[in-house]
Structures are given as C-alpha cells and as structure tokens.
Amino acid sequence: MTHRQIMEALSGLLLGMFVAILSSTIVSNALPEIIGDLGGGQSAYTWVVTATLLAMTATTPLWGKLADLYDKKALVQIALVIYVLGSAAAGLSQNPGMLIACRVVQGVGVGGLSALAQIVMAAMISPRERGRYSGYLGATFAVATVGGPLLGGVITDTSWLGWRWCFYVGVPFAVIALIVLQKTLHLPVVKRDVKVDWAGAFFISAAVSLLLVWVTFAGDKYDWLSWQTYTMVAGSVLLGLVFVFVESRASEPIIPLRLFRNRTITLSSIASMFVGVAMFSGTVFFAQYFQLARDESPTMSGVLTIPMIGGLFVSSTVSGQFITRTGKWKAWLVSGGVLITAGLGLLGTIRYDTDYWKTAVFMALLGLGVGMMMQNLVLSTQNQVEPKDLGSASSTVTFFRSLGGAMGVSALGAVMANRITDYAKDGIAGLGPKYAALASGSSSSGTIPDMDKLPAPLRTVMEDAYGHGIADVFLIASALALLAFLITLFIKEVPLRTKGALAHAAEGESEAQTPAEAEAAAPTEPRTPSWAADTADTADTPVQESGAAGVPVSGFVRGAESTPVPRAAVTLISLAGRQLGRSVAQADGAYALDTPGTGSYVLIASADGFQPQASTIVVHDEPLAYDILLGGTSGLTGVVRATGSGAGVKDAMVVVTDVRGELLATAATGDQGEFAVTELVPGAVTVAVNAAGFRPRAQPVEIGGTGVTRVEVGLDAGARLQGVVRAPHGPLADARVTLVDAAGNVVGTATTGADGAYAFADLDGGEYTVIATGYPPAAGAVTVAGAGVDGHDIELAHPGE
Structure with missing residues (x-):
C-alpha cells in the first residue's frame, strides 16, 4: 500500500481512536462536579474511572482474539456502536451507580477501539514503517487527551450545557467515524471455522x-x-x-499461553502494566490536583495539563519517525522509562502552592516518557509474532496496560483518600476546636468537599491535604515506573520486519506452493529465503544485535579437489549490501571474521583465476564454521530430447542448483534442444528441466574441475485428460471435477467454466477415477495412455431426470 492509501485507510480508524480517547479524558476535569452533583464520594470518583478501565481490561483480549478470527472493520464499527450507546446512556445518569454502569458499557467499546486500532495498523503496515504511523496514532492520542479535558471543562463551566453534554459530544464524532470507516477501510476477510473462547x-x-x-x-x-x-x-x-x-x-485460546514463551512479549507485557499505572494516574489525578488543591476551574485544569500532553505528542511523533528511519527502538523504550520515573518522582515533591512552572516541567517529562514507551511496547510485541497471532499479541500488551491503569487508579485512589484524610486531620487539629465542627464531612473519605463553602483557614488546610496526598500517589507511581525501566533493559532488540501482517501472511501462502509452480512462476531468479524476507529491505539494521561483541565465522577457501586457495578475499556484507567485515585467506586457505551478531548475511569470496562465489549464511548464537568452494572456468552443455522420438525440445527451461539448493544458473534450450551454461563451480550439481507438454525431470551431474561437462536429458511427454461436464439443460458451469489415481491419491481438481469444460495435463499413463460434483456426484473410470484422452464427458443429473 502507498502512503496515500494507508492514510486514507487510517482516516476513519484514527477518528474512531480519537472518539475513544476523547470519551476517556473529557470527564476527567468534570468529574469533581459530576460526582458532587450526583452525591458521590471519593470512592465513586475513583470507580467512575476504574469502571471504564475494568471493562477495557477485561474485554481487550476478547477483541484481540475476535480480530484474528473475523472481519476487523466490522469489529471496529461494532465497538463504535457500543460506545455510542454507552455514552448516550451515561448522559442520562441519575446517580453514581447508574453512571458507573454506563461507563462499563463505554469501556467495552473503548477497549475494542484501542485494541483494534493497533491490530489494523499492524495488518497493513510493516513494523519498520509502523513507527511513522504510530506517531500519527500518538498525535491523535495527544490531541484527544488535551482536547478532552479542555472541552469537558468548557462544557462543565457553561451553564446552559452542563456536564451531561460531556457524554453526548463524542456521539457525532463516532457516527462520522462509522461512515468514514465504511468508505476507506478495506481489508481482506479470512473466513475460518472457529470457536470463540x-x-x-x-x-x-x-x-x-x-x-x-x-x-x-x-x-x-x-x-x-x-x-x-x-x-x-x-x-x-x-x-x-x-x-x-x-x-x-482451548482450540482458539483468547490469550495463547505459548506467546509467553517469547521473552520480548513477556517482558513487554509486564512493563506495559507499570506504564499503564503512570499513564492513567497522570490523567486522572491531575484534575483533582488542579481543581481541589489549586482552586482552578475545570477549563483551566485542562489548560494546565497541556505540558504533559505536549510532551506525549512530541515524543510519540518524533520517536516514530526516527524508528522508521533507523530501525532502532529499544533506546526509545529505555529513555522513556528514565523520563517517566524522573517525571513522577519530581511530581512527588509538589504541594498545593508549588510554582506552576516547576509542575509544568515535571509533567512534560512524564509526557515525553509515556509517548516513548506506550506505542513502542506494542510495536516490539507485534514484531515477534506470526500474522495469525497478531490480534492476540497486540491485545495482550494493551490488556496489561489497561490492567495496570485500572489497578493503579483503584489502589492509588484508595491510598490518596487515606492520605488526604490523615493530612486533613493533622491540619485541622492545628486550627483548634473552632473549626472541628465545620471540618466534619470535609475529609475525602466522605463526599468531595466544596472548597468555595469552606472558611479560608480550613480551605487552606484541605488544599494542602489534597496537594500533599496526590503528590504521595505520584511518588508511589514513580517506584512502579522504575520497575518498568528495569524490565525494558532486559528486552532484546530484534530487527523490525519490513512487511505488514497481511503481506507477510500472503507471502507465507505463496511459499506453500509446489516446487513446480514456484519454478514456473519465477524460473530465472533465485527466490529470497523465507528467513530473509523480513530483513531484505532493512538498510541500517541488517542483523539482530546480540549482547555479545559478535559471533565469529571461520572456515577454509578451497578450489578443485579441495586444494587451498591462499590470498582469497572474503567479504561479509548485510542483506542490504553494507560491508560489515573483510578477511584474506592464509596459506592453508583459512579465513576468519566476526559478524555483528545473530542474523543473515552474505559471504563473497574471490581470487585470481577463480570464479567469485557468493553465499548466504545464517548465524545463530554459536560460532559458525563455513567452507567456501571456488571454481575455475568449468562449463555445462547438453541437449534436451523428447523420450521416444529423440527430437530436441525447444524453449525448455534448464535450472542448475548446488547441493545446498542455491540457484547457480538458468538457460533456455534452442531450436534443437541445445543449451550451454558457463562458469560453474566444480562439484556435484542438480540439473532440472521443465517444458510445456512434458513432465519435469531432475538429475545429478558432476561438474569437472576444468573443461566442459556434457549431459543429455530426456523428457517424457505428459498425457492429458479433458472433457465437458453436462447437465440436462446443457454444459454445467462451476462443477468440481476431482482426478484420483489407482492408489487413491488425489492428482488434481478443476472447476468448469461457462462451457462446462475441464482439463488435466502432465499426467502419467495409467488408470484413473474421475469424480464430478455439482449435482449428485458421478464417478467413472478412465485409462490414460499415450498423449491422453480427449472428450471424456460426464453427465450429471438429479434422480429421475
């Protein structure tokens, strides 16, 4: 897909993601007023947020598994519809219980949108390019995150609207997203007979x-x-x-346990859980800090959190661009862990009267760290799995992030309530008995206090209690962020694939074709090995880095009859063509060089008087011993004849491979069936020949050290079987014809066209059974001999016709 096609496909997806994030953040600044209006306390305040996170957490793995089994676009649209219904109901809430229940419905929809956005992107875009587009996703996240609280604050502060419109405002965006998705997102649907877990x-x-x-x-x-x-x-x-x-x-587990055998997936999931604590704690508790500790309006509360969102916007966009250019992603994870830990640790020092510029710097550090880690933890996981597990793996990391956020908000909310109560009691005790009666019910274990109704001294005490209590929460979160940082140090960096999941899956299917089909499709070019397919286009990251200094490769360069080739030059290059090392063979032909790490490379050996040789090697964790054989000016000539008549076969394709299966040369026969191949390496090779109307043939040939080796190849003519499937009304289209040999093996299948015709070619002589279906099946025997059988028609009819 071109950049334009991808952006068109992503337009509706990004809009749906915008709706999901908007719904999560728009209520953050309105919550103090919402809970106060509905008569709830700190527990209700926490549960309005936790309910959504709980629903997201619990349903994310299910959405991911469904994405592996069903139409991804339909699932995104279903998630949007669920979100719209939940939002509309939440706006009608009459008490905290009803609001929490509606937020659960919203969370189910938002969980689907959050998980599916990553999955659809991974299906279309390669991991190497995904950093760039993940930046767009991060930018959307940032805009919705900063726009949500601002919009929620404005709506709450506008008397003729009220907080209920916080839930209605996302509905039009969701409807627009549904329409855009229908027009722009087109993904192939893989229909599978599955059972949901x-x-x-x-x-x-x-x-x-x-x-x-x-x-x-x-x-x-x-x-x-x-x-x-x-x-x-x-x-x-x-x-x-x-x-x-x-x-x-389970046959189709919602979270395949085998995924956790991969160290990167396991560590990324654990780290993502701690990042979720930091991410959700920041968006939830900042609203209370600015409104209850600093006496800001809901609108200004949203404005004052811009530094954190700005940092998230910048880091997610910039890191995505750099990852696409360089292919390196681990440095961003580690740096993000440092910034999150530092930002939360510094936020743990704030109080109700801390200078805003200091708080802004601390929030910016937190935002920068979250932007670097949030998307890239998903990216590192998606890069490790097969296309069939993409949804499950992506949703697993998202699940742990949501789980961390939900547990963090719940646990830290409870800790914050207790800390605020303790600080408030200590402060009120210092004011004397005069304010004790006024203070009853003002602690955060009951209803959230209305600061405007409190006397100045008591108000100062409560603001100080909220500022100190929320800072304690950030300090605890910084310790968890430190754990995330330490975990990322042990995540091993793997080169990013250069193909999207759909392309990767399609490539896997093409690799499953028969050797004859593969040769017919591309007879003149060597095929890229499957292990090299994902790294062939990676310019700057040709190999997988390992923790060691390098993996050595050594061996001997030899000529004809295993004689050493001294002074032979051996060059190591990446699959992208970058030189990584060079060695000169010693008197006994020995060479040695170091690779940067595990991965796939190309060795090129050359020497005066010998034909240069290029070989692909795969390096694992252990040192590799690899000998190189250089040939002189040996050649291969021959003729391809038809068995029986002895006539030369024109335009036959001759393919020469070595004992490892590497393609050495190809040639096409002339008018008399002759062919010639020059500059082959002495030794054993395989000569394979195929031609239209003949059965393919392969035979071993020993290439001499000097001179030209001659070979003659005989091809047997392939018999054919053809005919027409007829019904009472005439030729029958779309009938399925199956050919079975005498041993009961299915030789081939064919589907008739509009003329009812079918045909099988390249058959051995012998007895066959022809089975036709479309009406009640009919089977018949046929003997194939010589050139074959024409006109083997089959009559199909319903009983009684």
Missing part, C-alpha cells in the same frame, strides 16, 4: 474484576490485612488458575 473471556474478566474490587475498597471499607482481603485475593488467584487451565485446553 467464551469460557476464557469469562474467567479472565472475573479474576480481574475481583482483584480490582479488592484493591478499590482495601484500606477504606476493610483493612488491607483482613479476611475480606484473603478471600478476594485467593478467589482472584483461583479464577486466574482456572483461566490458565481453560486456555491450555
């Missing part, structure tokens, strides 16, 4: 939900160490074990 989806949802319920209420409704904690944690672990058991038995 509903049991796996249930048990993982139950395990995550129970864990989040425990985290949310621990320390508030009951102690962290209590029978409720033991029961819920044990229940969550038990459900998780049941989920693992179900997945190990």
Whole structure:
C-alpha cells in the first residue's frame, strides 16, 4: 500500500481512536462536579474511572482474539456502536451507580477501539514503517487527551450545557467515524471455522474484576490485612488458575499461553502494566490536583495539563519517525522509562502552592516518557509474532496496560483518600476546636468537599491535604515506573520486519506452493529465503544485535579437489549490501571474521583465476564454521530430447542448483534442444528441466574441475485428460471435477467454466477415477495412455431426470 492509501485507510480508524480517547479524558476535569452533583464520594470518583478501565481490561483480549478470527472493520464499527450507546446512556445518569454502569458499557467499546486500532495498523503496515504511523496514532492520542479535558471543562463551566453534554459530544464524532470507516477501510476477510473462547473471556474478566474490587475498597471499607482481603485475593488467584487451565485446553485460546514463551512479549507485557499505572494516574489525578488543591476551574485544569500532553505528542511523533528511519527502538523504550520515573518522582515533591512552572516541567517529562514507551511496547510485541497471532499479541500488551491503569487508579485512589484524610486531620487539629465542627464531612473519605463553602483557614488546610496526598500517589507511581525501566533493559532488540501482517501472511501462502509452480512462476531468479524476507529491505539494521561483541565465522577457501586457495578475499556484507567485515585467506586457505551478531548475511569470496562465489549464511548464537568452494572456468552443455522420438525440445527451461539448493544458473534450450551454461563451480550439481507438454525431470551431474561437462536429458511427454461436464439443460458451469489415481491419491481438481469444460495435463499413463460434483456426484473410470484422452464427458443429473 502507498502512503496515500494507508492514510486514507487510517482516516476513519484514527477518528474512531480519537472518539475513544476523547470519551476517556473529557470527564476527567468534570468529574469533581459530576460526582458532587450526583452525591458521590471519593470512592465513586475513583470507580467512575476504574469502571471504564475494568471493562477495557477485561474485554481487550476478547477483541484481540475476535480480530484474528473475523472481519476487523466490522469489529471496529461494532465497538463504535457500543460506545455510542454507552455514552448516550451515561448522559442520562441519575446517580453514581447508574453512571458507573454506563461507563462499563463505554469501556467495552473503548477497549475494542484501542485494541483494534493497533491490530489494523499492524495488518497493513510493516513494523519498520509502523513507527511513522504510530506517531500519527500518538498525535491523535495527544490531541484527544488535551482536547478532552479542555472541552469537558468548557462544557462543565457553561451553564446552559452542563456536564451531561460531556457524554453526548463524542456521539457525532463516532457516527462520522462509522461512515468514514465504511468508505476507506478495506481489508481482506479470512473466513475460518472457529470457536470463540467464551469460557476464557469469562474467567479472565472475573479474576480481574475481583482483584480490582479488592484493591478499590482495601484500606477504606476493610483493612488491607483482613479476611475480606484473603478471600478476594485467593478467589482472584483461583479464577486466574482456572483461566490458565481453560486456555491450555482451548482450540482458539483468547490469550495463547505459548506467546509467553517469547521473552520480548513477556517482558513487554509486564512493563506495559507499570506504564499503564503512570499513564492513567497522570490523567486522572491531575484534575483533582488542579481543581481541589489549586482552586482552578475545570477549563483551566485542562489548560494546565497541556505540558504533559505536549510532551506525549512530541515524543510519540518524533520517536516514530526516527524508528522508521533507523530501525532502532529499544533506546526509545529505555529513555522513556528514565523520563517517566524522573517525571513522577519530581511530581512527588509538589504541594498545593508549588510554582506552576516547576509542575509544568515535571509533567512534560512524564509526557515525553509515556509517548516513548506506550506505542513502542506494542510495536516490539507485534514484531515477534506470526500474522495469525497478531490480534492476540497486540491485545495482550494493551490488556496489561489497561490492567495496570485500572489497578493503579483503584489502589492509588484508595491510598490518596487515606492520605488526604490523615493530612486533613493533622491540619485541622492545628486550627483548634473552632473549626472541628465545620471540618466534619470535609475529609475525602466522605463526599468531595466544596472548597468555595469552606472558611479560608480550613480551605487552606484541605488544599494542602489534597496537594500533599496526590503528590504521595505520584511518588508511589514513580517506584512502579522504575520497575518498568528495569524490565525494558532486559528486552532484546530484534530487527523490525519490513512487511505488514497481511503481506507477510500472503507471502507465507505463496511459499506453500509446489516446487513446480514456484519454478514456473519465477524460473530465472533465485527466490529470497523465507528467513530473509523480513530483513531484505532493512538498510541500517541488517542483523539482530546480540549482547555479545559478535559471533565469529571461520572456515577454509578451497578450489578443485579441495586444494587451498591462499590470498582469497572474503567479504561479509548485510542483506542490504553494507560491508560489515573483510578477511584474506592464509596459506592453508583459512579465513576468519566476526559478524555483528545473530542474523543473515552474505559471504563473497574471490581470487585470481577463480570464479567469485557468493553465499548466504545464517548465524545463530554459536560460532559458525563455513567452507567456501571456488571454481575455475568449468562449463555445462547438453541437449534436451523428447523420450521416444529423440527430437530436441525447444524453449525448455534448464535450472542448475548446488547441493545446498542455491540457484547457480538458468538457460533456455534452442531450436534443437541445445543449451550451454558457463562458469560453474566444480562439484556435484542438480540439473532440472521443465517444458510445456512434458513432465519435469531432475538429475545429478558432476561438474569437472576444468573443461566442459556434457549431459543429455530426456523428457517424457505428459498425457492429458479433458472433457465437458453436462447437465440436462446443457454444459454445467462451476462443477468440481476431482482426478484420483489407482492408489487413491488425489492428482488434481478443476472447476468448469461457462462451457462446462475441464482439463488435466502432465499426467502419467495409467488408470484413473474421475469424480464430478455439482449435482449428485458421478464417478467413472478412465485409462490414460499415450498423449491422453480427449472428450471424456460426464453427465450429471438429479434422480429421475
């Protein structure tokens, strides 16, 4: 796909992603007023956010698996419809419980959009190019993230609109996205007979939900160490074990457990969980910090978070462009981990009266780090899996990110409530008994206080409590971000593929064709090995880097009769043509050089009086011993004749390969069937010949050290079988004809055209059975001899006709 085609296809997808992020962020600045209006407290405040994250977390693996099985575009549109319904219902909420339930529905839709956006991009775009387009996705994320709180603040501050319009405003965007998607996104649909793992989806949802319920209420409704904690944690672990058991038995598991055998996928998933804590904590708790600790309006609260969103916008876009250019991605992950840890750690020092410019710098550092890590953790995972597992792998990383965010918001929200209560009590105690009565109900364990109604001294105490309590939350989050940074250090950098998942899958299908079909399709060019297909176009990253200094390659350069070739030049180049090393053979022909690491390379050897030789090598973790054979001016000539008549076969294709299967030369026969190939390496080769109307043939030939080797190849004529399938009304189109040999093996199948004709060519003589279907099947025997059988017609009819 060209850049224009990709951008057209992504337009509706990015718009749908914009809707998803907008719905998640637009309520962040409006939440204090929403919860106050509906009569909820800090627990309700946390659960309005957690409910969406919970639904996203629980359904993300299911969306990913469905994307591997069904039409991706239809799934995106279904997710949009679910989001619209959830948003419309949320705007009608009359109490916190109803709002939380509607947010669950929204979360199901948003989870689908978040997971499917990454999956569809991976299907169309190669990992190497995906960094560039992930930058667009990151930019969309940033615009929606900064636009959501701003828009939500404006709507909340506008008296004739009110907070309910925060849920309605995304509906038109979703409808537009549905229309654009229908017109621009066109992906092939692979129809498969599958069974969705509903049991796996249930048990993982139950395990995550129970864990989040425990985290949310621990320390508030009951102690962290209590029978409720033991029961819920044990229940969550038990459900998780049941989920693992179900997945190990499922034919189409929602999360294939074999994915976690890959170290990169496992580490990326764990790191993504901690990044989710940092990402969602920033967007959720900043609204409370600016509105309750700094007395800002919802609109200004959105404006003041721009530094964080600006950092995310810049880093996601810039890192994507650089990854596309260089193919290097691990440095961005590591740098992002450092910035997130530093940003959250510094935010842990803020108070209600901290200078804004300091807070802005700290937020910018956090945004830069999140932008570098969020998309690239998904990219590193997508680069490791086969196309059939793309949806599951992508959604697995997204699942852990959402899980981290949901657990982080729940646990940190509970910690924040307790810390604010403690700080408020300490501050109020210092004011004296005069303010004790006024302070009752003002702690964050009850309803969120209305700061405007509090006396100045008490208001200052509450602002200080909120500022200090939220800072403590950021400090805890920085410790988790440090874990994410340490995990990324152990992720091994793998070269990015240069083909999208759909192209990669199509290539895999083409590699499954028969050798005869492959030779007929491309007889004059050597085929790129499957292990080199994904790296052949990578200019700057030809190999997979390893932790060692390099993997040595050594061997001997020899000529005819295994004689050493001293002073032979051996050059190591990447698959993209960049020179990586050079060696000169010693008197005994020995050479040695180091490769940069594991991967695929080309060795070129040349010496005076010998034919240059190029060989492709695959280097693993162990040193590689590889001998090179140089040939002189040997040649191969011969003639291709038809068996029986002895006449030369014109335009036959002659293919010469070595013992490793490497293509050495090709030639076409002349009018008398003659051919000639020069400059071959002495030794054993295979000569394969195919021609129209004849059966292909291959035979071994020993090429001499000097002079020209002559060979004669006889081709047997291939018999044919053809005829017409007829019905009572005339020739029958779309009938399926199957040819079975005497041993019961299916030789071939054919489908009739409008004239009812079918044909099989290149057959051996003998007894066959012809089976035709379309009406009730009919079978008949036929004997093929000589040139074959013409006019073997088949009559099909319904019984009684």
